[in-house]
Amino acid sequence: MQELIQQLQAKAGLTPEQAVQSIEVIKEYVKGKLPPFIAGTVDTWFANMSDKPGEKKEGLMDKANDFLDDVKDKAEDWKDKAEDWAEDAKDKISDFFNKDKKQA
Secondary structure (H helix, E strand, O other): OOHHHHHHHHOOOOOOHHHHHHHHHHHHHHHHOOOHHHHHHHHHHHHOEEEOOOOOOOHHHHHHHHHHHHHHHHHHHHHHHHHHHHHHHOOOHHHHHHHHHHHH
């Protein structure tokens, strides 16, 4: 964001405060032109503009990917647990019937 503020100062002759205010006005204008379900993306985009040039904060897509990775890991854990449970159940049923055969 700092880079954009500096460009507004240099190219438009704005003070730092005016540059920041200009960015806010533009952001609100763009949000007003978009459907509400998309307008939040503008906030996310502006929020992800770092104060340090070359540095990018984690964006919405990064967070969504992290969330989906977590869901995938948990699903794999549950799958492993279900397979273990099924194997244990199979062994117990086999033991039960084998024990029953030995007694007969």
